[in-house]
Amino acid sequence: MCLSTVYIQSKNRRIKVMQDVAQMEYNQEGYLLIGLLGDQKFVKGRIQSVDFVDDHKVVLEKEGK
């Protein structure tokens, strides 16, 4: 599935934030996640990894941890 699933990683926990993410917009604090059906969520952090094969997984990590 080409739509992405976004996770936030903090220490030993990885939490799913949103799935079917179609667009991510960066601003100075983090990312606005926009889903295919119009749902939106803002999440603070920076990108740790993007996996284009496995679940189109985007992992964000909290900054300053």
Place this chain on the structure above:
Amino acid sequence: MGMKISVCGKGGSGKSTLVSLLATAAQARDLTTLVVDSDESNSGLFRMLGFNEPPIPLMALVGGKEGIKEKMNQPSILSETNITLEQIPDGYINEKNGLKLVSIGKIHQALEGCACPMGVLSREFLKKLRLGKDEIAMVDMEAGIEHFGRGIDNNIDAVLVVVEPSFESISLAEKIKELAAVINKPLWAVLNKISSDNLIAEIKAKLKSREMETIGVIPYDASVFLAGLNGHTLAQGRATHQAGEILESLLTAKT
């Protein structure tokens, strides 16, 4: 609560034909029938169902593939928790005598990219779709098995797999049975394009040995063949009669 039935199988096995036959049979039983065209390649289902034009694809509600980024952050029925048939906006649903048709979306251009957004839309629409007790939905799936990987089948109540007389079709049906079992969906086979009783018995036995029950056989019907050839509506005949019996069996199995 109504029933959501998906119709799967190998390309060319007769999925759209079976969907149309079942929809016609359901209409004759005064059930409100929603056909969900979830095949992004097939273009003629609306004609088989007796409509002159296809409905506007639900993809257009999120802007279509070309306008998706501009429109996807605008609310639509697809952002609702539940969707009833009455909520689907005019133009996005075709209606005639209790028969309704929606289409998820179609591939129109070479190099336009993958069909993943349509897969998500199909899955979410079927998840949110709420049917009344006299309403039934039939989903014309894309050929093959990718829809299982996309989770579209998670939101249906029963799977019908159309089997034509070929090793490839039987093998694919077995794979579909395995995938449906993983998500706990009941599955039955419907035989199509088989004219001889001996061959019907042989293919039923092959399916049985692979732990698949046959719920019905669509007999050869010249009117169905001609309608398919000319892109016309299916007429009442032997095939629609048999589809009615398949529908009865399905509804009985559900209750």
